[in-house]
Amino acid sequence: MTSTKTVLIAGASGYLGRYAVREFKERGYHVRALVRDPEKVKTVGAHGEPAVHNIIDEFVIGDVTAPESIKGICKGVDIVFSALGLTAPHPTFTSNDVDYLGNKRILDQAVSEKVSRFIYVSVFNQDKMAEIPSIKAHERFAADLKQSGISWAVIRPNGYFSDMGRFFSMAQSGHIFMIGEGEKKINPVHGADLAKVCVDAVEGESREIPVGGPDVYTFRETMELAFHACGKTPWITSLPFWLAEGGLNVTAIFNRNLADLFSFAIEALKFDHIAPAHGTRHLKDFFAELATKTH
Ligand SMILES: NC(=O)c1ccc[n+]([C@@H]2O[C@H](COP(=O)([O-])OP(=O)(O)OC[C@H]3O[C@@H](n4cnc5c(N)ncnc54)[C@H](OP(=O)(O)O)[C@@H]3O)[C@@H](O)[C@H]2O)c1
Numbered sequence: 001m002t003s004t005k006t007v008l009i010a011g012a013s014g015y016l017g018r019y020a021v022r023e024f025k026e027r028g029y030h031v032r033a034l035v036r037d038p039e040k041v042k043t044v045g046a047h048g049e050p051a052v053h054n055i056i057d058e059f060v061i062g063d064v065t066a067p068e069s070i071k072g073i074c075k076g077v078d079i080v081f082s083a084l085g086l087t088a089p090h091p092t093f094t095s096n097d098v099d100y101l102g103n104k105r106i107l108d109q110a111v112s113e114k115v116s117r118f119i120y121v122s123v124f125n126q127d128k129m130a131e132i133p134s135i136k137a138h139e140r141f142a143a144d145l146k147q148s149g150i151s152w153a154v155i156r157p158n159g160y161f162s163d164m165g166r167f168f169s170m171a172q173s174g175h176i177f178m179i180g181e182g183e184k185k186i187n188p189v190h191g192a193d194l195a196k197v198c199v200d201a202v203e204g205e206s207r208e209i210p211v212g213g214p215d216v217y218t219f220r221e222t223m224e225l226a227f228h229a230c231g232k233t234p235w236i237t238s239l240p241f242w243l244a245e246g247g248l249n250v251t252a253i254f255n256r257n258l259a260d261l262f263s264f265a266i267e268a269l270k271f272d273h274i275a276p277a278h279g280t281r282h283l284k285d286f287f288a289e290l291a292t293k294t295h
Pocket of ligand 1: 010011012013014015016017035036037040062063064065083084085086087088098102121122123124156157158159160161162163
């Protein structure tokens with residue numbers, strides 16, 4: 001007889017984290033979720049990510065920047081899955097505080113509790129963006145994970161549908177400012193398709209897993225799709241990189257954390273992000289769903 005395994009999901013209230021909760025539950029795991037606010041997961045998220053309050057077995061209410069609040073979090077845990085990260089600017093905390101130190105606090109406990117596998121979500125094309133603060137923080141953590149002695153998997157997604165959802169919100173306003181010509185390509189992935197890859201990563205050797213979705217588009221094409229989904233004629237104004245980077249330097253003077261996160265968004269538009277294709281969900285359908293919700 002096999003006993004139910006317990007997974008700790010860090011970042012369970014996020015876009016990917018909620019799909020991971022659902023996927024681990026469907027595969028029979030006992031889910032312990034680290035969240036800052038359990039109320040948040042009672043409703044569907046902004047990009048259609050599911051409400052998961054009713055399927056979570058155990059909540060740990062904590063913040064990784066407050067070590068006391070996550071003490072004992074890995075007790076009785078078999079697998080840790082972390083999609084925990086700083087994706088919006090915070091007034092005081094940096095990517096290093098959350099993506100690196102926060103995840104490291106969980107890893108240290110996972111090591112002492114002899115957790116059998118740690119799955120971490122980092123990013124694709126990390127070597128091309130190595131100097132960007134958020135990438136540095138992700139990779140500092142990935143390096144520590146690989147040294148920790150725990151069996152590991154590092155998931156490397158190239159871009160989520162939720163990120164493309166930002167283009168949809170801009171398209172709704174009728175106009176998008178694009179940095180560069182938008183000719184670089186990406187095959188973004190839906191959270192539900194990515195969550196399957198994440199749960200599959202429980203098994204097998206320690207490894208890196210690059211992940212993209214089924215359809216390749218230029219960035220300009222993703223914006224055009226967004227305009228079409230909301231029934232508007234595409235109106236895209238291209239800004240040169242030097243201008244965006246100049247703006248970034250000015251932003252950095254009064255808001256370092258905001259500038260750090262913007263620097264990732266700008267750098268990412270400079271090259272292709274085509275990762276091995278997974279999943280069956282299409283960006284066009286995702287935009288169509290967003291359009292029905294906003295009408
Ligand atoms: N979006 C992309 O295209 C993309 C591509 C590649 C990799 N990634 C990486 O994938 C990961 C997940 O991305 P996502 O889009 O799902 O992010 P998300 O929706 O912003 O979710 C981030 C999660 O981390 C939690 N979190 C943040 N700071 C925390 C703290 N101090 N203590 C406890 N929890 C904290 C958030 O909690 P709250 O709900 O309370 O804020 C949320 O559950 C991130 O590390 C991101 O860098 C994203």
